[in-house]
Amino acid sequence: MIAGKSRLKYELKSYQEMVVIPMKQMNEDNQELVWLKNKVIKQERRSKALEETFGVVTQKLRETMEENRIVRHRTKIQHQENKEEMDYQEHFFKEQMDKIHKVTEEKEQxxxxxxxxxxxxxxxxxxxxxxxxxxxxxxxxxxxxxxxxxxxxxxxxxxxxxxxxxxxxxxxxxxxxxxxxxxxxxxxxxxxxxxxxxxxxxxxxxxxxxxx
CATH class of the missing domain: 1.10.150 (DNA polymerase; domain 1)
Structure with a gap:
């Protein structure tokens, strides 16, 4: 009778070790695997969203830099036009002063x-x-x-x-x-x-x- 109980106890223990515990561990592993898969999916979505956002920002920055280049070019052209206008005015007034100097010189003569x-x-x-x-x-x-x-x-x-x-x-x-x-x-x-x-x-x- 004692031998029968020992055998039953051994069989229950073997069942626990060979079936229950491995299944429990497998279930835990499956849950962890699902969690890891979900985490990877979330990270991939986040990376894709960040990549798209970065692409939009990069394009916007590129457009802004191009606009800035155009503005600088226009400013340079405007500066050159202003310089030409100032040179023209300076030449015009110099001619006026030369005429006055000539009249004054003729008067003195x-x-x-x-x-x-x-x-x-x-x-x-x-x-x-x-x-x-x-x-x-x-x-x-x-x-x-x-x-x-x-x-x-x-x-x-x-x-x-x-x-x-x-x-x-x-x-x-x-x-x-x-x-x-x-x-x-x-x-x-x-x-x-x-x-x-x-x-x-x-x-x-x-x-x-x-x-x-």
Missing amino acids: LFEKSQQEERAKAKHSDLNSGTTEEKKLRQEEIARFIDNQAKGVEEFLAEREKLIKAHEEKKVELRRQYLEEEVKMEKEFDGALTKLMEKYSPATFQASRSSS
């Missing part, structure tokens, strides 16, 4: 010529006619005329020099003000551009950690 002509008239006036007293008076008159003309020329040249100096100082001051305004404009542009870049500065990229 006529002024000097008229003085020479009047001086020549005085020098070549008839000194031999009339009485001795009249000749003497005429000579004194000519001398005073020439002396007054010489003094007038001397004063004219002094005043002219002052006028030219004042004119040149005004030109220098005007040029200084223009350069100051130009520097101010460049600083304002730099400040505005800096703020614009700060406004659209890309956020720092930080990759998220994947959970195991």
